[in-house]
Amino acid sequence: MSGPAAPVASPPAGQPAGLAFDAAMESEIAAILARYPRPGAGLLPVLWLCQRRWGWISPAAMSAVAARLGLAPAFVEGVVSFYTMFQRRPPGRFLLQVCTTLSCQLCGTGELVAHLKRRLGVDFGGTSADGAFTLVEVQCLGACGEGPVIQVNDDYYGDLTVERLDAILDRLAAS
Amino acid sequence: MSASILLAARGLAGSRSLANYRSRGGYRGLAKALAMEPAAVVAEVRASGLRGRGGAGFPAGVKWGFVPTDSPKARYLICNADESEPGTFKDRELILVDPHMVLEGIAIAAYAIGARTAYLYIRGEFVREAAILDEAIAEARGAGLLGRRVLGRDFDLEIHVHRGAGAYICGEETALIESLEGKRGLPRLKPPFPAVVGLFGCPTVVNNVETLACVPHIIVRGSAWFAAIGTQRSTGTKLFCVSGHVRRPGVYEEVMGISFRELIEERCGGIRGGRALKAFIPGGSSAPVLPAAKIDTPADFESVAAAGSMLGSGGVIVMDETVDMVWALENLLTFYAHESCGQCTPCREGSDWALDVVRRIRRGHGRPHDLETLRRIARYASQGMTICPLGDAFCGPIASFLEHFGQEFEAAIAGATAPPTLLPVLPLRSDRGLFDHGAGGA
Numbered sequence: 001m002s003g004p005a006a007p008v009a010s011p012p013a014g015q016p017a018g019l020a021f022d023a024a025m026e027s028e029i030a031a032i033l034a035r036y037p038r039p040g041a042g043l044l045p046v047l048w049l050c051q052r053r054w055g056w057i058s059p060a061a062m063s064a065v066a067a068r069l070g071l072a073p074a075f076v077e078g079v080v081s082f083y084t085m086f087q088r089r090p091p092g093r094f095l096l097q098v099c100t101t102l103s104c105q106l107c108g109t110g111e112l113v114a115h116l117k118r119r120l121g122v123d124f125g126g127t128s129a130d131g132a133f134t135l136v137e138v139q140c141l142g143a144c145g146e147g148p149v150i151q152v153n154d155d156y157y158g159d160l161t162v163e164r165l166d167a168i169l170d171r172l173a174a175s
Numbered sequence: 176m177s178a179s180i181l182l183a184a185r186g187l188a189g190s191r192s193l194a195n196y197r198s199r200g201g202y203r204g205l206a207k208a209l210a211m212e213p214a215a216v217v218a219e220v221r222a223s224g225l226r227g228r229g230g231a232g233f234p235a236g237v238k239w240g241f242v243p244t245d246s247p248k249a250r251y252l253i254c255n256a257d258e259s260e261p262g263t264f265k266d267r268e269l270i271l272v273d274p275h276m277v278l279e280g281i282a283i284a285a286y287a288i289g290a291r292t293a294y295l296y297i298r299g300e301f302v303r304e305a306a307i308l309d310e311a312i313a314e315a316r317g318a319g320l321l322g323r324r325v326l327g328r329d330f331d332l333e334i335h336v337h338r339g340a341g342a343y344i345c346g347e348e349t350a351l352i353e354s355l356e357g358k359r360g361l362p363r364l365k366p367p368f369p370a371v372v373g374l375f376g377c378p379t380v381v382n383n384v385e386t387l388a389c390v391p392h393i394i395v396r397g398s399a400w401f402a403a404i405g406t407q408r409s410t411g412t413k414l415f416c417v418s419g420h421v422r423r424p425g426v427y428e429e430v431m432g433i434s435f436r437e438l439i440e441e442r443c444g445g446i447r448g449g450r451a452l453k454a455f456i457p458g459g460s461s462a463p464v465l466p467a468a469k470i471d472t473p474a475d476f477e478s479v480a481a482a483g484s485m486l487g488s489g490g491v492i493v494m495d496e497t498v499d500m501v502w503a504l505e506n507l508l509t510f511y512a513h514e515s516c517g518q519c520t521p522c523r524e525g526s527d528w529a530l531d532v533v534r535r536i537r538r539g540h541g542r543p544h545d546l547e548t549l550r551r552i553a554r555y556a557s558q559g560m561t562i563c564p565l566g567d568a569f570c571g572p573i574a575s576f577l578e579h580f581g582q583e584f585e586a587a588i589a590g591a592t593a594p595p596t597l598l599p600v601l602p603l604r605s606d607r608g609l610f611d612h613g614a615g616g617a
């Protein structure tokens with residue numbers, strides 16, 4: 001599972017070593033754990049909660065989750081690194097996830113990718129200089145009938161052309 | 176023979192609400208099922224001939240029958256909404272159009288197998304779809320259709336949505352179970368099958384969204400009604416997801432057995448730009464590719480198998496005459512090399528190796544023995560050499576691309592030049608490519 005490789009051993013700055021869940025998170029965690037007979041099964045939902053709250057999964061977040069669920073930190077890191085959607089580095093404000101699988105490619109993803117790299121001045125894995133956009137390549141997003149498809153944070157955009165994409169990026173950049 | 180059973184509410188305003196679903200007869204199947212013995216529900220679904228829509232086509236009622244009834248353990252139902260097979264986008268459509276139909280199917284199946292908890296595992300990218308399901312669950316709970324004493328009967332049921340986090344392999348049922356338990360999604364060896372030892376070590380049935388969505392209709396209208404639709408061994412309707420070079424891509428609900436010609440030429444308006452069809456992948460990217468000459472194949476489990484491929488998930492990827500098949504195979508192998516979980520050597524190494532070989536063929540550095548190397552990889556990473564069928568999933572494409580479009584690969588190799596240095600010049604994904612010199616004979 002190759003996401004943008006993040007050297008977890010040397011954590012990027014930006015998050016304190018000892019991270020704590022506030023009351024709101026604690027109550028969400030309690031609700032999550034009530035859904036499963038074993039606390040470990042709550043790992044993915046709790047990681048999602050952390051990512052929603054903090055924007056990415058830092059080493060400090062992994063330690064806090066491990067302590068809360070009674071798991072080894074290394075186990076949690078192993079799980080986080082298996083899944084491509086957990087961000088192990090803080091992404092830009094907008095994460096542009098470009099599907100490069102067959103159906104989308106047949107409908108013109110290549111042109112969009114070339115344009116995006118030019119416009120943002122980055123390659124896959126890079127973040128634009130203004131910190132607004134992180135560009136990543138992803139596999140089939142399950143929306144192949146609308147190819148080419150790009151997911152921006154949580155939202156899908158389909159049937160894209162360079163013009164439509166530019167309009168979307170302009171709007172996001174200004175937001 | 177367009178059909179409208181699962182997607183009857185498409186285009187209807189407010190179709191996602193409970194009130195709307197009920198106004199169309201929704202949850203009558205659940206009420207009817209709860210008045211039956213669980214075993215009778217299983218028997219009804221078995222008699223309908225309903226086969227799994229997640230890819231393998233296993234009869235749903237038969238699978239439910241494998242759940243031991245004498246076990247003191249809890250039993251679980253899992254609805255598989257991972258929708259991770261490239262070319263597949265039907266479960267998302269069902270959730271967007273009629274989430275309560277999916278929930279009703281889950282509830283009936285849970286009742287039939289004696290489960291009191293069901294999980295709906297949905298791919299992490301489907302954030303909006305997960306929220307729609309959460310909302311529908313809350314609504315159903317509020318109406319006494321879930322929770323304690325469903326519809327006042329002696330049956331409790333909770334359904335929880337569980338989001339994945341980006342991994343194709345988690346669509347495979349045992350990897351899904353591992354993921355749901357909070358682990359890396361590494362498939363388990365079978366047997367034991369999940370029906371006996373599944374989630375948390377308990378008997379578990381995993382069914383696809385579309386499979387479960389058929390269930391309420393079977394219960395309401397009867398197995399004979401369902402069995403009369405389609406062909407003798409592929410009953411009911413099927414959601415076909417057509418993508419690629421057609422004029423009108425999208426999800427089409429059709430009676431099993433419609434021909435790919437009708438689907439592609441009539442429903443989808445034919446090939447874009449008036450070009451000719453070159454090839455199509457009939458059942459999601461793992462299904463062997465078929466050449467245009469097979470377009471009259473009926474789209475049902477048996478006919479597609481007889482044509483040398485599989486109906487799979489119903490994801491039909493259409494390619495026109497301009498597609499470079501070496502490029503297309505490289506694209507597919509990129510997917511599998513990325514998604515192999517890494518547990519089994521033949522799959523982990525084979526997918527990377529095959530990708531390296533196809534890549535160099537396309538870059539004009541192919542070697543005479545490369546096709547033999549690819550055929551060997553396709554032979555040795557498939558058919559039971561791996562824990563799960565991801566090995567087969569990339570070997571089928573390799574073998575079929577070479578079978579039907581081998582000349583394109585041969586031509587690329589014939590025109591190849593030696594790479595400018597002894598070491599591979601390609602940006603290899605790993606050092607593995609270094610070891611395949613002379614692989615055809617070694």
Ligand SMILES: Cc1cc2nc3c(=O)[nH]c(=O)nc-3n(C[C@H](O)[C@H](O)[C@H](O)COP(=O)(O)O)c2cc1C
Pocket residue numbers: 226227228229230231232233235255256257258259260343344345346347348349381382383384386387563564565568
């Ligand atoms: C690599 C791989 C990926 C799979 N992905 C999915 C998927 O995304 N959705 C799905 O329903 N089944 C998928 N399956 C099939 C499941 O393992 C399982 O057979 C299916 O969910 C059972 O449901 P059904 O009998 O209703 O089809 C996949 C299988 C493999 C080997």
Ligand code: FES
Pocket residue numbers: 099100101102103104105139140141142143144145147149261262263
């Ligand atoms: S191929 Fe891009 S969404 Fe499926």
